[in-house]
Every structure is written in C-alpha cells, then in structure tokens.
Amino acid sequence: MSTEDYDYLFKIVLIGNAGVGKTCLVRRFTQGLFPPGQGATIGVDFMIKTVEIKGEKVKLQIWDTAGQERFRSITQSYYRSANALILTYDITCEDSFCCLPEWLREIEQYANNQVVTILVGNKIDLADKREVVRQRAEEFADTQSMLYLETSAKESDNVEKLFLDLACELIREAKQNTLDNSENSPMPGEGKSISYLSCCSLN
Numbered sequence: 001m002s003t004e005d006y007d008y009l010f011k012i013v014l015i016g017n018a019g020v021g022k023t024c025l026v027r028r029f030t031q032g033l034f035p036p037g038q039g040a041t042i043g044v045d046f047m048i049k050t051v052e053i054k055g056e057k058v059k060l061q062i063w064d065t066a067g068q069e070r071f072r073s074i075t076q077s078y079y080r081s082a083n084a085l086i087l088t089y090d091i092t093c094e095d096s097f098c099c100l101p102e103w104l105r106e107i108e109q110y111a112n113n114q115v116v117t118i119l120v121g122n123k124i125d126l127a128d129k130r131e132v133v134r135q136r137a138e139e140f141a142d143t144q145s146m147l148y149l150e151t152s153a154k155e156s157d158n159v160e161k162l163f164l165d166l167a168c169e170l171i172r173e174a175k176q177n178t179l180d181n182s183e184n185s186p187m188p189g190e191g192k193s194i195s196y197l198s199c200c201s202l203n
C-alpha cells in the first residue's frame, strides 16, 4: 500500500499518568505484542497503522506521549491537531484515576473543541488488584460526555476494539461534518469556494 493510499487520516494521541500502559496499548495494537520491560516514554513516540473499515482505508497516526510531569510542555503541543484523545488510567492505581480532572483541564486548554475523547481503564487482567470499580469510572466518563472502555494491553482485551471503535466514530463525524459543510456552502458561482472538512490533510 503506498503512503497516499487511504481514504481517511486521523491523528490519535494517548495521554494519562506515567505507567498506566499507554505505550503497551499502542504496541499491542500496532505490533501485536506486549513489550517486556517497557521503559518510560521520553517526550513523544509515534506509530502508524492502516486499518480497513467497511471497505474504507483508514490511516491512524498514533502519538504516545510521556506521562511524566517533566515532559508536559512537550506533550501539550501535540493536543491541538489531535482528532481523538485516549485518556488512560490504570484500574489498579487510584492515583491515576484521581488525576483525571487534571488531564481534562489540559484537554480543555490545549485540544481543539471537536476532539473525540475516550476514557480507558487499562490493566483489567489484574482484577484482584483493582482499586477503581467500573461503575465509578463509567459514571465519571458519563458526566464528562466521554466514551469509556476497559482494556488489557497484556491480554489484548479490547485493544483492537478501542482503536477500531475510535476510527468508526471519527469516520462518522468526518462524514457528518462534510455533509453539514456542503449543506451550508454557497451555490457554485456565488463567489465563494465550497469548503469541506479536511479530515485527510491533518498534520
């Protein structure tokens, strides 16, 4: 497949506390593996995977940001052009859940207001160490109008679903926006160009 051979290009950025499993989720999805002895991300990492959804080729640019506070100024600069954000916490770590309001403030401040955000509770394979019950997280996501999913990068639970559901939602929104824009556009000859949401030319 050539680099231009796709119908949609979407930028997805993973954010959340250090150690919640962002890199492992990305590696599981893009490479099908659970890396042993995964070191902390330095700054930002980048991976690409192209998937096919209902006959359309969707190229996903996946940006894995460092959770450590000291990289925050670097990672914030990646929010603006994101189509979707995966806000991740660790279901075995209450602290990572309690920091979510802080992450939401970052999103409010740095992301564009059309960004699709999904809350992900990772490490569900560690059920006996769970500190955040599912219902509490679901209610929190609901109050913030976020989608919610629980995953295990280790066992590969819901990882594919996470990225594919997100891609479906982004396609749906892109099509809706194209439709809205074309309905609001002037007729040819009215002196203005017809503009469409450029979901395939994000940087």
Ligand SMILES: Nc1nc2c(ncn2[C@@H]2O[C@H](COP(=O)(O)OP(=O)(O)OP(=O)(O)O)[C@@H](O)[C@H]2O)c(=O)[nH]1
Binding pocket: 016, 017, 018, 019, 020, 021, 022, 023, 024, 025, 035, 037, 038, 039, 040, 041, 042, 065, 066, 067, 068, 122, 123, 124, 125, 126, 151, 152, 153, 154, 155
């Ligand atoms: N049991 C279990 N461990 C996991 C899972 N996902 C990640 N881990 C472990 O959690 C630790 C942190 O994983 P990373 O993917 O590096 O976490 P991160 O969020 O990218 O961390 P930063 O790069 O520091 O922001 C590693 O020891 C992983 O092996 C999971 O689904 N289950």
